[in-house]
Every structure is written in C-alpha cells, then in structure tokens.
Amino acid sequence: MDPGYALTKLVRAYYDCRRHKRNSESALQFEMNLEDNLRELDAELQAGTYRPGQFQVTVITRPRPREVWASEFRDRVVHHLLHNEISERFEKSFIANSCACIPGRGPSYAAQRVDSCARSITQNWSTPAHYIKMDLANFFVSIDKRVVWPLLAAKITDPWWRNLAYLILFHDPRTNYIICCPERLLKLVPKHKSLFGKPAHMGLAIGNLPSQFDANVLLNVLDQFVKHQIGARYYVRYVDDFVLLHKSVQFLNDAHDRIEELLRTLGLALNEHKTIRQPVERGIDFAGHVIKPWRRETRRRTVHTALARIQAAPPGDVYAMTNSYLGLLRQTSSHHDRALIANAARRRGHCVDASLTKIFQHTA
Structure with missing residues (x-):
C-alpha cells in the first residue's frame, strides 16, 4: 500500500466530484449510503481489487453527432482522486498557452490568449500578420494508449498511483456498458468517430476527466515541439484545435509540414478540411469566439x-x-x-x- 494514499484524499475527491455531478442518478444513489460506499471504495483501492464499473453511452448531436461514455459516480470519484494527486506535476510543464482541463484555462482564456497574440504580432492592429489554424482528425478515438502511457509513467513514480493510472487508462469501456439513447442516434455517429470497432488500445472515452487529462499530456508533446523546435512565439492550443501566428506565410507553411511529421509519430493526423490560412485582420475563429481587430465576438x-x-x-x-x-x-x-x-x-x-x-x- 502506498503511503501517499489516505481515506481523506478519497473524501476530498468525492467532494470535488459532487460539485459537478450531485444531481445525477448515480450520484444520488451513492449519497444515499455515503459513508459505507466511501469505505467500501477505500477498501477496494487499498486491497488493489478496485475495477471500473459500467459506462453509460449516449450521443450528443450538437454541434455534430458524437458518442459520450459516462462513468458511474464512484468511478468518477476515483478519477478525481488520481487527478488531484498527479495533475500538478504535469501542469508545471505545460506551456502558458495550453488550454482546457486546467483550472482557469477554459475557452474564454484560450480566446483571450489568441487576442493577446494577435494584438502583439500586429502591434495593436497596425501592421499585417498571418495565421494558420489546424485541427486534429478524429482526435479522441485516434489516441493510442500505448503512446500515452510512457508519458504518464515518466512522472508517476509511486507504484500504487502508477498502477491506478494504468488501470484507468487501459480499461476498455466496451467490456461493460449500457446504451442510454435511441439506437437511431448511435447510427448518426460515423464509424471512424466511434469507439465501437476500435482495438482495445485505441481511443479515449469522451466524457471522462482522465480522457481529457491524458489527451492534454499527449498534446504537450506537440506544444513543446511547436514552441521549442519550430520556435513559434505566437501559438495557442485549445484541446485539439491550435493556431500559430507569424509575419511570414512561409514560416507558417513550413510549421504545418513539420507538425504533420510529428503527429505521425504520435499516431495522429491533421484534418486538412479544417486547416485555415488567412491574414489575421480577417478574424480568427477559435474556442467559440471570433477575434477581430479591436474586438472579440461570440x-x-x-x-x-x-x-x-x-x-x-x-x-x-x-x-x-x-x-x-x-x-x-x-x-x-x-x-x-x-x-x-x-x-x-x-x-x-x-x-x-x-x-x-x-x-x-x-x-x-
């Protein structure tokens, strides 16, 4: 048993989880017998017998159809337990313009960073500049867990926490799930965007904290490459969308090609249909905002x-x-x-x- 784990950490994780999911059915069931449920979960974690439970699969249709795999509340508590323990050591290495799944770095923060970059490179909109915006194709279902694991393991040296991280990452949600939406909605999800039919080591389930965090850890490789190998001063990423700004169009085109090469080593690819090259003054559509000269619109x-x-x-x-x-x-x-x-x-x-x-x- 790792001395870094304690029941108090599990209780804190429960309260963190409850803040967002208190009114869900599984949360209410967990709270009906809260003390016993926490002690049972604590015993499983200490004995090494904890295993993730059933997933609920549904489909959201906006802005486009995609699967969401939601864990039971008790599993979400464990997700928060692990996240609380390891997140800080990873976030210290993230660049300032890496956004999403980091406290205080949501879509508004991402848009503000792009706005700041645009104002800086254009000297407050007085000189021309260009940008390239790129998007990763089928990002979450294309992630290879075997690529993610060495990145996680490198900074999780405690055996108990490392085993828990491994268990959560490599658990295949398709071994125990229930479909919670009409089948017609499942048919709306293209096969290449679905976890169904993927090998067990491929794809992270959209809808869980570990998936978001692990995706950020993976794309930190991209962030570090763009900042330190390509030398891009003006770069912002929000989940799987990212933008580079520069005075030179040729610099941006070369950066695009080098990023493509790096992504191939990670098992990822760009969605070229969503690659945009434009002058900055035409506006940058990013993270739900459109950054234009002197203003930012929704x-x-x-x-x-x-x-x-x-x-x-x-x-x-x-x-x-x-x-x-x-x-x-x-x-x-x-x-x-x-x-x-x-x-x-x-x-x-x-x-x-x-x-x-x-x-x-x-x-x-």
Whole structure:
C-alpha cells in the first residue's frame, strides 16, 4: 500500500466530484449510503481489487453527432482522486498557452490568449500578420494508449498511483456498458468517430476527466515541439484545435509540414478540411469566439443555438440557461447578441437588467 494514499484524499475527491455531478442518478444513489460506499471504495483501492464499473453511452448531436461514455459516480470519484494527486506535476510543464482541463484555462482564456497574440504580432492592429489554424482528425478515438502511457509513467513514480493510472487508462469501456439513447442516434455517429470497432488500445472515452487529462499530456508533446523546435512565439492550443501566428506565410507553411511529421509519430493526423490560412485582420475563429481587430465576438452558431435552446427549454430551465449564456457573452463585444438573448428570455416571462447581463425570475 502506498503511503501517499489516505481515506481523506478519497473524501476530498468525492467532494470535488459532487460539485459537478450531485444531481445525477448515480450520484444520488451513492449519497444515499455515503459513508459505507466511501469505505467500501477505500477498501477496494487499498486491497488493489478496485475495477471500473459500467459506462453509460449516449450521443450528443450538437454541434455534430458524437458518442459520450459516462462513468458511474464512484468511478468518477476515483478519477478525481488520481487527478488531484498527479495533475500538478504535469501542469508545471505545460506551456502558458495550453488550454482546457486546467483550472482557469477554459475557452474564454484560450480566446483571450489568441487576442493577446494577435494584438502583439500586429502591434495593436497596425501592421499585417498571418495565421494558420489546424485541427486534429478524429482526435479522441485516434489516441493510442500505448503512446500515452510512457508519458504518464515518466512522472508517476509511486507504484500504487502508477498502477491506478494504468488501470484507468487501459480499461476498455466496451467490456461493460449500457446504451442510454435511441439506437437511431448511435447510427448518426460515423464509424471512424466511434469507439465501437476500435482495438482495445485505441481511443479515449469522451466524457471522462482522465480522457481529457491524458489527451492534454499527449498534446504537450506537440506544444513543446511547436514552441521549442519550430520556435513559434505566437501559438495557442485549445484541446485539439491550435493556431500559430507569424509575419511570414512561409514560416507558417513550413510549421504545418513539420507538425504533420510529428503527429505521425504520435499516431495522429491533421484534418486538412479544417486547416485555415488567412491574414489575421480577417478574424480568427477559435474556442467559440471570433477575434477581430479591436474586438472579440461570440461565434454566430453559439448565439443561434442559445436562442433555440431558450425558446425550447422547460420553464424551470430558462433562468439558469439564459444567465449562463449572458455570462458567456459578457466576455465579448456582444451588446446586440445580449439583446437578442434578453428578448428571448422576456418572451419566456423573465425580467432583464438594464445592462443586459442578467435575468431575474418572474414573480407574481
């Protein structure tokens, strides 16, 4: 038994997990007999008999169909346990412009970093520059666990934690799952984007913390290569989308070719249909935002989706949903878009403040 593990760490992991999943069915079942469930899980971890449980498979259709493999709540607690123990030692080596699955580095942070890069390289939009934006093809289902493992093992020297990391990484979710959506939705997912039919060592399940973290560890190889081998000063990555900015178009084209070569060694490839080369002044669509000279806008698709969801949402969901979208839009130059969202909320019977930044529940 590794002395670095303790029940107190498991309890902390439970509270971290509960913060996001408290109202899920598996979370409620776990909490009904909380103390016994935690002690049972603790005993399994200490004895080395813990094994991941059943996955719930569903399909989300926006912005395009993809599978989501959700773990049971008790397994999510273990995911947080491992993440709390090892994440800091990896994040210390991540570059500042590596975004996603790092506290404080979500889509807004990523867009702000691109905005900062654009302003810097153009000297506050006064001189021309160019960018290339690239996207990885079928990223999560293309990840080879055998490539990820040496990267994890290099920084997890404690045998107990290393064994737990190995167990979680190499567990095949297809050995125990239940489908929680109509079969017609599963058929919408292209075969090359599905975990079904992949070898056991291929693909990470979308919908779990370890998958996001392991993907970040893998792509840190790309980040370090771009920054230190290619020498790109202006580079930002958000999950599997990344952008480079430079004065020279030839520099960007050469960088593209060298990145392609590196990705082949990792078992990954670019989606060339999504590669964009343009002058910076035309706008950079990145992480849900569009960075333009002197302003940052919300992607049009996000606004249209928000309007449709607010219109169709059950009455009890409108308040939280609308305030969430208004919070997102507050971070951009979006007065017109906020007005559209506010009007949609008014039509659902809610009041809006004068600055169009928050709605209030209607009271009789």
